[in-house]
Amino acid sequence: MKVLIVFGALLLSTPLFAAQLVLELGTTARTWQTEELLQHPDARTIQIAEDVSYKKPMNYRAVPLTALLTGVEPDDHLQAVALEGFAAELPAAPLLNTNGARAWLAIEDPAHPWPPLGEGKGSAGPFYLVWTNPQAGHISPEQWPYAVATIKRLSAVAERFPALLPAPTVTQDDPVYKGFELFQKNCLACHRLNGAGDAQFGPDLNIPFNPTEYFSGDFLKRYIRDPQSLRRWPQGKMPAFSATVLPDAELDLLVGYLKHMAGRKQPLAP
Known part of the structure; x- marks a missing residue:
């Protein structure tokens, strides 16, 4: 019985999952693990006043996207591909802004999962592109891709x-x-x-x-x-x-x- 209790406690204390984000920004690809991103030196807790997906204020542990887009220029074009086939086309210039509307990669901590998006649905994780001060950049709901798996640099649409x-x-x-x-x-x-x-x-x-x-x-x-x-x-x-x-x-x-x-x-x- 003691063994079962200890085993059960271990299961409860083990993170539910971990994920990886693939960045294909040039000739090479970089894969980030959840834990790496949570411990990124630029990671911080941000508040989103009007979250597009959750329809309410949300707090996230997030990294400014500029810290991850190594070598990307304002004239470049990016695509964020979600696990379920959503493929957001994203001009790079707004993503590189450090003032006004600012893009962040929110990271879902397996130990503290985000709420589901609705009944029978998963969360917006494991990675979610969110914006602070989005009204300053006229940011569309389609520029908030969630369940992101890959971000690629591609030629223009x-x-x-x-x-x-x-x-x-x-x-x-x-x-x-x-x-x-x-x-x-x-x-x-x-x-x-x-x-x-x-x-x-x-x-x-x-x-x-x-x-x-x-x-x-x-x-x-x-x-x-x-x-x-x-x-x-x-x-x-x-x-x-x-x-x-x-x-x-x-x-x-x-x-x-x-x-x-x-x-x-x-x-x-x-």
Whole structure:
């Protein structure tokens, strides 16, 4: 009996899990273990006043992302890949800021796990990209990827996925192109378009049909603002995009890009 009691006590005192984060930022890769990150010299406890995923204030042990992005330049492009297929496309410049909106890698301590994101769901761990003062950088909910497993430096989205590009006649100062930039920031983490993209999470937004083809009136905009107000189901994961993070003018540009791309469908590879 004593042996069983001691064994049980050991189980209770043992961390539930440990994880690793892979950084692919150039010719070599660096793997960080949970314990290494928790003991990183720049790690500190931060408070997030309005956590995007938990919808409440949260405290985290976190490392400023600038301390981990060795060799990354402001003009570079990064992708944060989550365990479940979420692939956030992230321009490097905001991640390297040390003033205003600042990016942090929050680390879940196995001895003190974070709460679940909802009934039957896991936590936002083991690694979660969070922001202090996000309003200063107009940070989108899609720039808060959780359950992150890998961060990669890649070429720009337009170079990797030409099927996402507007017509060649569309210049970079055209509203449609600005909508394309907003699509990258707000949608590409979960969705593909014309089969292009790395996300494994949400449906393709052009093949076989573009949402502008089956949402009439202002229902598409209402859906983007609050998905559960139009289609309510317990497992719905699309976040609501409030006017704070996606102002009405930007929402119009995003929908304008989708309308444009409805006329640029490309057959998927067999």
